[in-house]
Amino acid sequence: MTTPAHPGRMLFVTIPVADLERSKAFFAQLGFGFNPMFSDETAACMPVGEQACVMLAGHEKFAELAKLPMADPTTHTLALYCFSVSSRDEVDQVAAAALAAGGTRADDAEDHGFMYARSFFDLDGHGWQVMWMDPAAAEQGPEAFAASAQDADGSGR
Secondary structure, three states, X not given: OOOOOOOOOOEEEEEEEOOHHHHHHHHHHOOOOOEHHHOOOOEEEEEXXXXXXXXXXXXXXXXXXXXXXXXXXXXXXXXXXXXXXXXXXXXXXXXXXXXXXXXXXXXXXXXXXXXXXXXXXXXXXXXXXXXXXXXXXXXXXXXXXXXXXXXXXXXXX
């Protein structure tokens, strides 16, 4: 894997939510927790990786932070959010939890062999994808992984 250009740098992505407590409950159903040091009644910090967090901000707080008008995620794609999990089964478990918690299915599962993903919309209409990638594919890259898999099964050139 490539060495980060800025080791130790953290990523915070802030998204607007209509009802902060409702959104926190939704994401808690998917297994996420919240960092109380960076959360208050207007926003919640949801760690999604070792150095990455999604900030759920109520509309009023989001409007304070943003310099442009807030778009409606049910009619406009603002961004696509994807997080990884440790297995194919966990992809299905998280996607099922999202639907059970009130999310809606975005499209069919994607199975590329080395990568498996499912997509859903959260309670505010933001598009999320949960995915698993074979660790060797993540390390080598998809094309090199596919070539080594073909060589291993004798179907290579």
